[in-house]
Amino acid sequence: MLDEHRLTPASISKLEVHGAPNTRRALLDHVLKPLVDDSAAPGTTLGQVLDRIGEATRKLSRFDIFKEEGFNVFLSEAPRPEGAPADRTDLEVAINVKEKSRLVFTAGTDFGNAEGSAYTNAVARNIFGGAETLSINASTGTRTRSAYNATFSTPINGNPDLRLSVEALRSATQKPWASHEERLTGGNLRLAWLTENRDTHILSYSSVWRQLTGLSTTASPTVRADAGDSLKSALTHTFVRDRRDNPMLPQRGYLFRAVSELAGWGPLQGDVSFTKAELEAQGNLPLPLNGASLGAGFRFGLLYPLPTGYSLTGTAQPSRINDRFQLGGPTDVRGFKLGGLGPHDGADSVGGDVFAAGSISALLPLPRTGPESPLRLQFFANAGRLVALSTKTKSKSKGKEGKEGREGLAMDSATVFKSVKSAVGELGNGLPSLAAGVGLVYAHPAARFELNFSLPLVLRRGEEGRKGLQLIPSYHSVSGISSSQHGP
The missing domain is CATH 3.10.20.310 (membrane protein fhac)
Structure with a gap:
C-alpha cells in the first residue's frame, strides 16, 4: 500500500x-x-x-x-x-529547524603525544547569514610554545559541499629531536569540495615565512647549516576517499589519501623549490569473532628537489630539514621516539626525502564488554624506513658559512634523478625498523585514545626506539561556553 x-x-x-x-x-x-x-x-x-x-x-x-x-x-x-x-x-x-549557537567559546588542556598544552578556541557561526564561519585559536604548551590562527570560511554559491577559506597563522614549536625551534608566520587560501560519491578534494595555496632558530649548544652541523630564514610558497592538493564504516573503530572498508605539493617552482617563487607526494592506504576486514577486525595500512612519501624558476634542467638545492619527512612516534610508527627513524647527525634527527611505512593490527572486544563497546584490545606490528638523498659533499661550516655550504651542494637534474632513484631502491635494502606491541583502544565520539606497550624488534644503526608505554592522545579537561542572541 x-x-x-x-x-x-x-x-x-x-x-x-x-x-x-x-x-x-x-x-x-x-x-x-x-x-x-x-x-x-x-x-x-x-x-x-x-x-x-x-x-x-x-x-x-x-x-x-x-x-x-x-x-x-x-x-x-x-x-x-x-x-x-x-x-x-x-x-x-x-x-x-533550530539554529546552532552563533558564538561558541571553548578552553581546555590536552595531554598526550609527549606534550601538554592549554588552548582556547572561539567560533562565530553564520556571521552574515550565509553559513560563514570565523574560527580563532590560541594555544601554548610544552613543545608548541605558542600557536595562533584565524580562519574565515564560507560556502560558495550556497553549496555546503564547496567552501572557500582564508587562514592566517603564527606559531613557535620546539623540536628537541633536532635541537631547534621553528617559527612560522604566514597564511593559506583553501578551496575544499565534496564530489557526488563523497570524495574530498582540497586545493590550497600557502605562503609561509619560516625561521629555524633557538639552536641548542649541541646542535649538529646539518641543523646549523639550515638555520635562519626561508620563504615557502606552495600549491597543495589533497584527495581523500574514506569508505570505512567507523573512522574510530573500523570493522570493514578502506581509506585512501593522497597529498601532492609543488613549492617554489615557476611563478610560486620563494627560496625552496621541490615537489612532494605522500600516499596512504588502509583496509579493514571483520574477523569471525563478533566485534573483532583486522586492519592493515601502508604509507609512502617522496620529496624531489627542483630548480627555481621555470627550468627543469637547472641546478637544485638539497631539501631543508623544514621540508623533509620525519618518521617515528606514538602517532606515527609506534615503538620509536619522535623522529627516531631515518638519518641522524649525532643526536639530531635530520629527516629524509623518501619513506615507506606499514602496519597491521587486530582489534578484539574485551571479555564481558560486548561488540558494541567502544573499548578494544589491540595487537599490532609496524615498520618503517626513511632515507635521505645522497649529495657529493657535506657542509662543515656553521652560521653564515653554512648557507654558503648549502650552495656548494647544488645538484644538476641528472644527479637529482639518480639520487632519488637510489634512495627509493635503498628502501628495500635490508630489514626495515620494526616494532610490535599490545594495548587498549577507546573510541570516544571526539577522539580515539590508545594506551600501548611497544617493543622494538629491529633497529637500524643510529635510530632510536622506545620500549614501554605510549599514550595516544589523552585529553585531560575541557570546558565550553556558548551563547546566542536567539536562545539555545
Whole structure:
C-alpha cells in the first residue's frame, strides 16, 4: 500500500522554513528552490518528492549552522485549485529547524603525544547569514610554545559541499629531536569540495615565512647549516576517499589519501623549490569473532628537489630539514621516539626525502564488554624506513658559512634523478625498523585514545626506539561556553 502511494503524482505548491531568523533567504533558496521547481515537472511522484525533501534537509545540515536533532518536516495537502488534475496531490511543506549557537567559546588542556598544552578556541557561526564561519585559536604548551590562527570560511554559491577559506597563522614549536625551534608566520587560501560519491578534494595555496632558530649548544652541523630564514610558497592538493564504516573503530572498508605539493617552482617563487607526494592506504576486514577486525595500512612519501624558476634542467638545492619527512612516534610508527627513524647527525634527527611505512593490527572486544563497546584490545606490528638523498659533499661550516655550504651542494637534474632513484631502491635494502606491541583502544565520539606497550624488534644503526608505554592522545579537561542572541 505504501509503495502505491509513493507512485501517486505529486508536486509542492508551498514551502516554508521556520526557526532560521539569522539565515539569509538567498542561502535557503539555493537549496530549496530547485526542490519546488523540480516537483512541477510532469510525472513527478510522491516518492520522488519525499526523497528530494530528505536530500535537501541533509544538505542544509551540512552547512553546520543547524542542530541535527532540530529538523522536522510537516506535509499537508494544499487546497485543490479549480481545474487541477484530480489524480495529482499538491503539497504544502513546512521545515522546522533550530539554529546552532552563533558564538561558541571553548578552553581546555590536552595531554598526550609527549606534550601538554592549554588552548582556547572561539567560533562565530553564520556571521552574515550565509553559513560563514570565523574560527580563532590560541594555544601554548610544552613543545608548541605558542600557536595562533584565524580562519574565515564560507560556502560558495550556497553549496555546503564547496567552501572557500582564508587562514592566517603564527606559531613557535620546539623540536628537541633536532635541537631547534621553528617559527612560522604566514597564511593559506583553501578551496575544499565534496564530489557526488563523497570524495574530498582540497586545493590550497600557502605562503609561509619560516625561521629555524633557538639552536641548542649541541646542535649538529646539518641543523646549523639550515638555520635562519626561508620563504615557502606552495600549491597543495589533497584527495581523500574514506569508505570505512567507523573512522574510530573500523570493522570493514578502506581509506585512501593522497597529498601532492609543488613549492617554489615557476611563478610560486620563494627560496625552496621541490615537489612532494605522500600516499596512504588502509583496509579493514571483520574477523569471525563478533566485534573483532583486522586492519592493515601502508604509507609512502617522496620529496624531489627542483630548480627555481621555470627550468627543469637547472641546478637544485638539497631539501631543508623544514621540508623533509620525519618518521617515528606514538602517532606515527609506534615503538620509536619522535623522529627516531631515518638519518641522524649525532643526536639530531635530520629527516629524509623518501619513506615507506606499514602496519597491521587486530582489534578484539574485551571479555564481558560486548561488540558494541567502544573499548578494544589491540595487537599490532609496524615498520618503517626513511632515507635521505645522497649529495657529493657535506657542509662543515656553521652560521653564515653554512648557507654558503648549502650552495656548494647544488645538484644538476641528472644527479637529482639518480639520487632519488637510489634512495627509493635503498628502501628495500635490508630489514626495515620494526616494532610490535599490545594495548587498549577507546573510541570516544571526539577522539580515539590508545594506551600501548611497544617493543622494538629491529633497529637500524643510529635510530632510536622506545620500549614501554605510549599514550595516544589523552585529553585531560575541557570546558565550553556558548551563547546566542536567539536562545539555545
